[in-house]
Amino acid sequence: MRLDESAESKNIEDRRDSRTGMGSSRFGRGGGGGKKFGLGTIVLILIAMYFGIDPNMLLQMTGSDAPSQYEETTYSQSSTPAISDAEKKFVAKVLKTTEDAWGKIFQQQGWGAYPQPKLVLYSGITRSACGMGQAAMGPFYCPADEKVYLDLSFFREMGQRLGAHGDFAQGYVIAHEIGHHVQNQLGILAQVDQVRSRGNQRQANAISVLSELQADCLAGIWANELHRQGDIIESGDIDEAMNAAAAVGDDRLQKQQQGYVVPDAFTHGTSQQRMTWFKRGLENGNIAQCDTFASAR
Numbered sequence: 001m002r003l004d005e006s007a008e009s010k011n012i013e014d015r016r017d018s019r020t021g022m023g024s025s026r027f028g029r030g031g032g033g034g035k036k037f038g039l040g041t042i043v044l045i046l047i048a049m050y051f052g053i054d055p056n057m058l059l060q061m062t063g064s065d066a067p068s069q070y071e072e073t074t075y076s077q078s079s080t081p082a083i084s085d086a087e088k089k090f091v092a093k094v095l096k097t098t099e100d101a102w103g104k105i106f107q108q109q110g111w112g113a114y115p116q117p118k119l120v121l122y123s124g125i126t127r128s129a130c131g132m133g134q135a136a137m138g139p140f141y142c143p144a145d146e147k148v149y150l151d152l153s154f155f156r157e158m159g160q161r162l163g164a165h166g167d168f169a170q171g172y173v174i175a176h177e178i179g180h181h182v183q184n185q186l187g188i189l190a191q192v193d194q195v196r197s198r199g200n201q202r203q204a205n206a207i208s209v210l211s212e213l214q215a216d217c218l219a220g221i222w223a224n225e226l227h228r229q230g231d232i233i234e235s236g237d238i239d240e241a242m243n244a245a246a247a248v249g250d251d252r253l254q255k256q257q258q259g260y261v262v263p264d265a266f267t268h269g270t271s272q273q274r275m276t277w278f279k280r281g282l283e284n285g286n287i288a289q290c291d292t293f294a295s296a297r
Helices: 039-051 055-061 085-109 153-160 167-185 188-198 201-229 237-247 250-258 271-284 292-296
Strands: 012-014 118-121 125-128 131-134 140-142 147-150
Touching: 012 085, 085 118, 085 167, 085 201, 125 147, 140 167, 147 167, 153 167, 167 188, 167 201, 167 237, 188 201, 201 237, 201 271, 201 292, 237 271
Parallel strands: 012 118, 118 147
Antiparallel strands: 125 131, 140 147
């Protein structure tokens, strides 16, 4: 990606210095129904992090809500090296390209001004309006506070463990999460939650797949907008994004993690599906072509 002269988004919230990002804020989904963590719970969470224990186990023991988000690709986190300012600037520049792209699209569609989301950089664990976020969950979008949460160590894991290298692969990840923000603005995520709540686990997983594939298609629309500009996308960039989409397919991740595939447990779609829908958005540049729900029907 050619981003050397590109502007940076002002919507970056950097919590990396605080490590946990925890304070007296309320936890849980939505604005008023969350639970508060007492000092004892916070201490237990910090102990869990130190000894490599999943903090979600402690949250469940204390009756606190685990995060509810729309991207939860699990990976085994390794030791986190120091994050450079260059990485933060890269994320800020990519976020700005999404703001410009969707600002233009919202105006063209007559949807009014595009509400720009915040992108939170954190290390290890942080609070969100959807509950506690952990690096091992991967990047996620919280519709309750309209923020994307990203631990930059995910990009290193994505390259080292999943074989998804390159700056445009990282851009695709951010654009996918912004795709969920677009869904939220259009009322799609609320409808998804309603349908999920009425069905069994298998049906809930199926609707989640359609939501995730749509976010991939919306990431493709972002890439289409960059391609139209003619000065950002470089040779090989699209291949990087396609490789990243394939790397986070449910079938490939399940095969790596447990040696076999369980289609009914898919929540994001297969590698082929994720590549197909990203490519569809890229080639059409038309949000109407991203209706994965109609396609399923």
